[in-house]
Amino acid sequence: MGEVYLDHVATTPVLPEVLEAMLPYFKDAYGNVQSLHSWGDKAREAVEEARGKVADLIGGVAEEIIFTASGTESNNFAVKGLAMAHQARGKHIVVSAIEHFSVLHSAKTLEKWGFELSEVPVDKYGLVDPKDVARSLRKDTILVSIMHANSEVGTIEPIKEIARVVKQSGAIFHTDAVASAGSIPINVKGLGVDALSLAANQFYGPKGVGALWLKKGVRIIPFLDGGVQEEGRRAGTENVPAIAGLGKAAELAKAEMGARAKRFSALRDKLIAGLPSRIEHVLVTGHPTKRLPGNASFCVEFIEGEAMLMLLNSQGIAVSSGSACTSRALKASHVLIAMGIPHEIAQGSLLFSFGLDNTGEDVDYVLETMPPIVDRLRQMSPLYAKFLKDKSRGGK
Amino acid sequence: MPVYNEKVMEHFMNPRNVGEIENADGIGEVGNPVCGDMMSFYIKVDNNRISDVKYKTFGCGAAIAVSSMVSEMAKGKTLEEAKKITPALVAKELEGLPKNKYHCSNLGAQALNKAIDNYLKKQGKTAKSQKGGKK
Numbered sequence: 082m083g084e085v086y087l088d089h090v091a092t093t094p095v096l097p098e099v100l101e102a103m104l105p106y107f108k109d110a111y112g113n114v115q116s117l118h119s120w121g122d123k124a125r126e127a128v129e130e131a132r133g134k135v136a137d138l139i140g141g142v143a144e145e146i147i148f149t150a151s152g153t154e155s156n157n158f159a160v161k162g163l164a165m166a167h168q169a170r171g172k173h174i175v176v177s178a179i180e181h182f183s184v185l186h187s188a189k190t191l192e193k194w195g196f197e198l199s200e201v202p203v204d205k206y207g208l209v210d211p212k213d214v215a216r217s218l219r220k221d222t223i224l225v226s227i228m229h230a231n232s233e234v235g236t237i238e239p240i241k242e243i244a245r246v247v248k249q250s251g252a253i254f255h256t257d258a259v260a261s262a263g264s265i266p267i268n269v270k271g272l273g274v275d276a277l278s279l280a281a282n283q284f285y286g287p288k289g290v291g292a293l294w295l296k297k298g299v300r301i302i303p304f305l306d307g308g309v310q311e312e313g314r315r316a317g318t319e320n321v322p323a324i325a326g327l328g329k330a331a332e333l334a335k336a337e338m339g340a341r342a343k344r345f346s347a348l349r350d351k352l353i354a355g356l357p358s359r360i361e362h363v364l365v366t367g368h369p370t371k372r373l374p375g376n377a378s379f380c381v382e383f384i385e386g387e388a389m390l391m392l393l394n395s396q397g398i399a400v401s402s403g404s405a406c407t408s409r410a411l412k413a414s415h416v417l418i419a420m421g422i423p424h425e426i427a428q429g430s431l432l433f434s435f436g437l438d439n440t441g442e443d444v445d446y447v448l449e450t451m452p453p454i455v456d457r458l459r460q461m462s463p464l465y466a467k468f469l470k471d472k473s474r475g476g477k
Numbered sequence: 478m479p480v481y482n483e484k485v486m487e488h489f490m491n492p493r494n495v496g497e498i499e500n501a502d503g504i505g506e507v508g509n510p511v512c513g514d515m516m517s518f519y520i521k522v523d524n525n526r527i528s529d530v531k532y533k534t535f536g537c538g539a540a541i542a543v544s545s546m547v548s549e550m551a552k553g554k555t556l557e558e559a560k561k562i563t564p565a566l567v568a569k570e571l572e573g574l575p576k577n578k579y580h581c582s583n584l585g586a587q588a589l590n591k592a593i594d595n596y597l598k599k600q601g602k603t604a605k606s607q608k609g610g611k612k
């Protein structure tokens with residue numbers, strides 16, 4: 082039996098070089114960044130070096146990086162912190178329908194706090210149309226938050242075009258780049274955004290650390306009140322080992338980005354071509370070309386994602402699904418529903434995400450393992466039985 | 478993936494009695510209002526006893542394990558006994574389900590119940606038209 086991890090959207094492993102970069106700050110250089118002695122100096126140097134590397138990854142300036150404890154925190158910080166800081170100018174915010182819950186639920190919280198929220202739709206590929214964003218903007222729109230790429234279906238949004246529209250209105254533009262940062266080139270200036278979120282565990286850094294890039298001069302309400310850490314915008318003792326790890330991961334991601342993307346996209350394309358040709362009634366979700374290099378997402382008709390996931394797991398293959406049954410809230414993925422995928426088809430959602438350890442043989446193994454699993458579940462599916470019956474009757 | 482116990486996993490990996498019964502005496506179909514999944518139960522009845530049960534399930538691991546368990550519990554029982562199979566009993570036989578998967582056990586018990594009702598209804602009709610028990 083194989084051991085094939087294809088759930089890199091959940092988290093990547095930590096690269097040995099990254100772990101190496103983290104270790105000294107647990108044991109030897111364990112000082113507190115804020116301390117005024119040499120222990121503090123060492124920690125401070127590590128954090129500032131990481132800050133520079135993260136800024137480098139996205140074409141920003143070191144002082145514009147605020148370290149956080151996750152991508153979720155970065156998104157909460159940006160959405161709530163920016164809206165609260167600029168509410169004197171208006172109380173309207175705009176997000177897309179397929180944002181990560183850390184953006185969506187933050188926006189809903191703002192709604193409870195008296196803000197007004199507009200959701201921009203997406204097309205069947207999950208793409209946001211800049212024209213729809215333009216239509217949603219009002220005089221009192223203070224903040225727009227639209228993701229750079231969607232991890233569930235891999236679609237990469239036209240952020241540059243959207244930013245142009247948003248800029249004309251004078252609103253602040255935040256983009257959640259947790260799924261894309263470290264995987265595809267990002268230049269915050271070229272994109273024209275005001276704030277951007279990223280997370281280390283999406284590109285071979287440790288869990289529990291992320292960053293918010295905030296353009297110089299843009300005001301924000303502190304996320305955590307307390308000491309002077311992160312210029313007083315995010316108090317709390319800095320997680321030095323994790324930040325050092327994020328820095329190293331960012332440095333490696335930048336250096337190896339092209340080579341990694343080439344490898345991942347070859348694996349992705351092999352699976353996207355292979356699966357629907359081996360199994361009937363499988364549809365590829367997301368955009369055919371504007372998609373993350375490591376993302377191959379599907380809906381397998383007539384069966385349910387959790388059952389597939391469990392059978393794949395029994396064969397040593399780790400994937401994820403956006404089916405209602407796999408979610409804690411028992412709701413089908415809001416991303417797939419927003420793309421107009423019918424509920425019963427969204428139930429068959431399956432997401433493969435590639436990483437550095439994956440090979441073409443892994444894809445072969447998946448292509449070999451999937452058909453009997455799908456077959457087995459379809460044999461017991463009342464929906465499939467109905468489909469076969471109606472088809473033989475010539476109906477639809 | 479939710480954490481299922483060994484018994485649930487065993488039924489999920491080796492579900493008993495999967496399939497359809499041609500010319501079933503009773504058929505029960507239910508949809509899960511919570512997650513949108515579906516289950517169909519087919520029964521064969523002899524002398525007021527369920528002599529055969531089969532089912533088809535579109536749903537999660539728990540739903541599959543539940544349908545397998547319900548089919549085992551129902552087989553050989555009289556209709557009255559089988560009607561007493563509740564979601565709680567199914568969950569108990571499975572030695573527990575994760576909290577957010579309890580609704581899947583409703584599906585199984587409901588589908589079986591519906592199949593029995595379907596049989597009884599048909600029986601009523603045949604009884605009237607043919608003045609007699611089962612064919």
Ligand code: FES
Pocket residue numbers: 405406407411509512513514535536537538539540578581
């Ligand atoms: S059938 Fe959907 S959660 Fe069990």
